[in-house]
Amino acid sequence: MNKQKSNNILLFGIPSLILILAFVITYAPKPIDWRLSYSKKDSKPFGNKILFELLPVLMGDNSISTSHSDLSFFVGDELPEGENFILINNQILFENNDSETIDDLLLKGNNVFIAAEKYDEGFLDSLNIKIELSQIQQLPFGSKDSTSLNLANRQLKSAFGYGYSKGINNNFFTSYDTLHTSVLGINSKGKTNFIRVKKGSGWLYLHLNPIAFTNYSLLDNDNADYAFKCLSYLPRAKTIWDEHYKVGMHRQKTPLSYIFENPPLRLAYYLMLIGAILFLIFESARRQRMIPIVKPLDNSTVNFVETIGRLYFSKKNHLDIATKKFTYFKEFVRSKYYVRTSPLTDEMYTQLAEKSQIPIRSIRQLFEMGESLRKIKKLSEADLEQFNRKIEYFYENCQ
Structure with a gap:
């Protein structure tokens, strides 16, 4: 009987205490954040x-x-x-x-x-x-x-x-x-x-x-x-x-920082941790499971491209994607128009504009955008889309 009572305390008491603690941590009054923001998304005192x-x-x-x-x-x-x-x-x-x-x-x-x-x-x-x-x-x-x-x-x-x-x-x-x-x-x-x-x-x-x-x-x-x-x-x-020239715009944010800034997500995160702890407590005894047979992936070009695409999408490495697209673009220019892409000079811009029939201003802006990728640490999805549109414009309109 005493053993059964102890098991009930362990089963219901500890999770209840952890759950109460999670609610207290989540909904306790937070100090006012007086940091500058000027962002349209922030309701903090110095947001917009x-x-x-x-x-x-x-x-x-x-x-x-x-x-x-x-x-x-x-x-x-x-x-x-x-x-x-x-x-x-x-x-x-x-x-x-x-x-x-x-x-x-x-x-x-x-x-x-x-x-x-x-x-x-x-x-x-x-x-x-x-x-x-x-x-x-x-x-x-x-x-x-x-x-x-x-x-x-x-x-x-x-x-x-x-x-x-x-x-x-x-x-x-x-x-x-x-x-x-x-x-x-x-x-x-x-x-x-x-x-x-x-x-x-x-x-x-x-x-x-x-x-x-x-x-x-x-x-x-x-x-x-x-x-x-x-x-x-x-x-x-x-x-x-x-929304570009804002305090901390270039500061890199982790997924956890975003979760902890939102009370509902923060509570869900704590509940997930509680569930993981309870699982480890009550399922600590190892159970033998059947090992599933994993068939090897087909060695085809289409599957390879799809796999690489999913990998890049899951990592959200927009800067790496933009850098590779710019590298392929420069190779396209060199192989099609026999124009050297380094160093960037007015003569190069003029020569490429004459051969491709693309306005020199668009060419100059595209190369300056591509070269600026070396100086930044992170690129947003919106900026990647705009950069991609510039490259696609060149491909679709070049002679």
């Missing part, structure tokens, strides 16, 4: 989920698209007209030919809105703009001495400004081309922190306080009014939201 969800209200019925790659890669060869591009992050350091792409977009009549504390120096030099950086203000919650921002337009400005108590800075523009630049906003010291630059048929908007557009700021007092007034300068048109 609220702003992104409210963009359709500002832009009307026009579609909102998302770019997960650098602008030159996303835009491609055909430049749009009359569209809005929004980039928000703590710093914007352009890759590849993004500075030139922004110039082309502005000349075409598009509008680019950038909010960042730090900008690419080459980009600022091209605009003859200089910035003075300041320390981040970390005032206590509820402080009456909060840093404030305001708009220059009399119809939009607030009588007392918009106060911020966490994460805000007092960065300001020290010099800019007054002939083509309009002052749209100022900080608490009366310095310019929000400007509009005319270029071609488009407008470039530069803001030095990206924190003002985060979830925490939008929910603090009436600061959402300030963010929406800043974005109201953009016309109601199709809008592209940037």
